[in-house]
Amino acid sequence: MHNALIIALGSPVYVGIYDEQGQLIESIKDDGLGSDVLPLIFEDVLNRYRLKHLIYANGPGSFMGIKVAYLFLKTLSIVRNIPLLAVDGFFFNKNHPIKAVGKLYFVKNSNTIGVEPLDNPVLKGFELPQTIEVKNFNTDSAPYYGIEAVG
Numbered sequence: 001m002h003n004a005l006i007i008a009l010g011s012p013v014y015v016g017i018y019d020e021q022g023q024l025i026e027s028i029k030d031d032g033l034g035s036d037v038l039p040l041i042f043e044d045v046l047n048r049y050r051l052k053h054l055i056y057a058n059g060p061g062s063f064m065g066i067k068v069a070y071l072f073l074k075t076l077s078i079v080r081n082i083p084l085l086a087v088d089g090f091f092f093n094k095n096h097p098i099k100a101v102g103k104l105y106f107v108k109n110s111n112t113i114g115v116e117p118l119d120n121p122v123l124k125g126f127e128l129p130q131t132i133e134v135k136n137f138n139t140d141s142a143p144y145y146g147i148e149a150v151g
Contacts, residue, residue, distance in 0.1 A: 001052035003134060004045060007126045008034040008069035009061025009089050009098070015041050016128035017049055024130050034068045042076065051082050055137050057126070058086035059144030060098055060106040060113060070143045077141075085137035088113065088144060089126065096124035106146055113146060 002025075007014040013034050017026040028045075030037040045051075054073050059066045077084035089098055090108045097105035097118055105118045 002049045003053045003055060004051050005128060005132060006056040006069060006073060007092055008038060008065055009057050010065045013037050014126060014128050015045065017045065018132055022132045024128060027128055034065050038072045053083050053085055053134055055085045055087065057089040057092055058141060059089060060146035061089050063145055066143045066145060084141040085139060086141040087137050092126040093124045097121040115146060
């Protein structure tokens with residue numbers, strides 16, 4: 001059995017497939033929108049792998065990206081009886097700021113995520129880790145939006 005790790009906080013979307021020892025064995029990157037690419041990616045993944053867990057970045061990031069990823073993965077979790085686990089996006093960018101809106105950025109200090117205005121933040125893209133340990137992910141898979149939707 002394998003684990004799938006999903007980063008769909010915006011574009012690109014990343015999906016990593018990990019073996020039972022937690023080693024990355026396949027990396028998928030797609031520059032499309034999560035709503036378009038997640039169904040296509042998982043149609044292929046589910047034909048080739050038997051998944052033990054779905055693990056996703058539950059925020060912060062694109063409000064719509066988080067919402068689409070959560071709804072898609074939660075539905076897949078229920079239909080296929082695959083536990084859905086979560087971790088914040090800072091896990092995938094070595095704790096660098098994540099764009100919120102305007103000059104506002106999400107930042108993580110210890111275990112607290114906040115929003116701060118930053119003039120020249122050092123940004124880092126998301127990366128799939130080479131190894132994972134399932135025990136390090138949260139069973140509370142609810143999305144973390146961080147700020148209210150801007151209308």
